[in-house]
Amino acid sequence: MTPRIVVTEDDFDLGSEADMLEQGPDTGAVVTFTGRVRDVAGGLRHMVIEHYPGMTERALTDMATQAATRWPLSGVTIIHRHGTLAPGQRIMMVGTASRHREAAFEAASFLMDYLKSRAPFWKKEVTGDGADWVAARDSDEDALDRWRS
Structure with a gap:
């Protein structure tokens, strides 16, 4: 299983990716x-x-490889956009495939928790009052605890 890792400015088609x-x-x-x-x-x-x-691509590939060693996956897709994005636009997608739903759900949850706290992306929110970098949240770090073992 070779993970599909895409880091792009372009939008993606969720249906095609799931297919x-x-x-x-x-x-x-x-x-x-x-x-x-x-x-x-x-x-x-x-x-x-x-x-x-x-x-970024190396870090995402490492995350996908870790998921594939923990669960029997037949496919992993991670897509993350960069650049300027407006409210409502897609930022990212995680997709996992397996023989059984439990492995697919667990692997997707694992990847989301790691992406939220460990993926090397920096986000800045721009409002009418200026711009601020988005800080890491303690809750994102706490979510990783269940995967550490």
């Missing part, structure tokens, strides 16, 4: 999660997402 994950002959379950830009406090004009090419 690709369904192609394995032993695939019985596909789980997808899509993250979108949301205007939590009101007044968000856009979000700017930055990353270091090469480093």
